[in-house]
Amino acid sequence: MDHDLRRRHIAQAVWRLATRGGLEQVTLRQVATEAGVSARLLQYYFGTRGQLLLGALEILNTEAERRARERLTTSGEPPGTRTVVRGVLLELLPLDEERRNRHLVYAAYFVRFLTDPDLAEAAQNEPDALENLVAGLLTRGQQLSEVVQHIDPAAEAAFLVAGAEGLQAGVLLGQHTPERAVALIDHQLDRIFTST
Numbered sequence: 001m002d003h004d005l006r007r008r009h010i011a012q013a014v015w016r017l018a019t020r021g022g023l024e025q026v027t028l029r030q031v032a033t034e035a036g037v038s039a040r041l042l043q044y045y046f047g048t049r050g051q052l053l054l055g056a057l058e059i060l061n062t063e064a065e066r067r068a069r070e071r072l073t074t075s076g077e078p079p080g081t082r083t084v085v086r087g088v089l090l091e092l093l094p095l096d097e098e099r100r101n102r103h104l105v106y107a108a109y110f111v112r113f114l115t116d117p118d119l120a121e122a123a124q125n126e127p128d129a130l131e132n133l134v135a136g137l138l139t140r141g142q143q144l145s146e147v148v149q150h151i152d153p154a155a156e157a158a159f160l161v162a163g164a165e166g167l168q169a170g171v172l173l174g175q176h177t178p179e180r181a182v183a184l185i186d187h188q189l190d191r192i193f194t195s196t
Contacts (some may be wrong), residue, residue: 006037007046009037010042024112068088068091081137085138089189134157147193
C-alpha cells in the first residue's frame with residue numbers, strides 16, 4: 001500500500017473514534033485496532049500519540065480543502081467572488097453527512113486543544129488562514145465593485161467565519177436546521193455584496 005494511502009487509512013480510524021466518543025481516551029492501541037494495523041506500523045507512520053492526532057487533523061484539513069475546491073468547480077465556470085466566499089463559509093456548516101462527520105471530528109479536537117498543552121500550542125500557532133482568505137476575497141470584491149466600499153474586509157471576515165462556526169455548533173446540536181444556517185449566511189452576504 002502506498003504511504004499516503006496508509007497514513008490516510010490510519011487517520012480515518014482516528015476520525016471514526018473521534019465521532020463515536022471524542023479523543024480524550026483514545027490510545028495508540030485503539031487506533032491500531034480500529035485501523036487494522038499493528039501498533040508498530042502506526043508508530044512508524046505517525047510516532048507519538050500527539051503526532052498521530054496532529055497528523056490525522058492535517059490530513060482531515062487537506063481532505064476538506066480538496067472537497068471544497070471540488071464543490072466550487074462543479075459548475076464548470078469560474079465562480080464569482082460572492083460564490084467563492086459563500087462556498088468557503090458553507091464548508092464550515094454540517095450540510096451533509098461528510099461535513100457533519102468532519103465537524104464532529106473537529107469538535108472532538110477542540111476539547112483536546114483545551115486540555116493538551118502540546119496540541120493547544122499547535123492550534124494557537126496556526127495562522128488565521130480562513131479569515132485571511134475571506135478578507136482577501138472581500139478586498140478583491142471591493143476592487144471589482146462587488147462588495148460595498150464602507151466595510152472593513154478583515155473585520156467582516158472575522159465576523160463571517162465566527163458566525164459560520166457558531167452556526168456549525170447550532171446545526172450539530174439541532175438548534176438550527178441546515179437550511180436556516182444557510183439562510184443566515186446568505187443574509188449576511190446580502191449586506192456585504194452589492195446587488196449588481
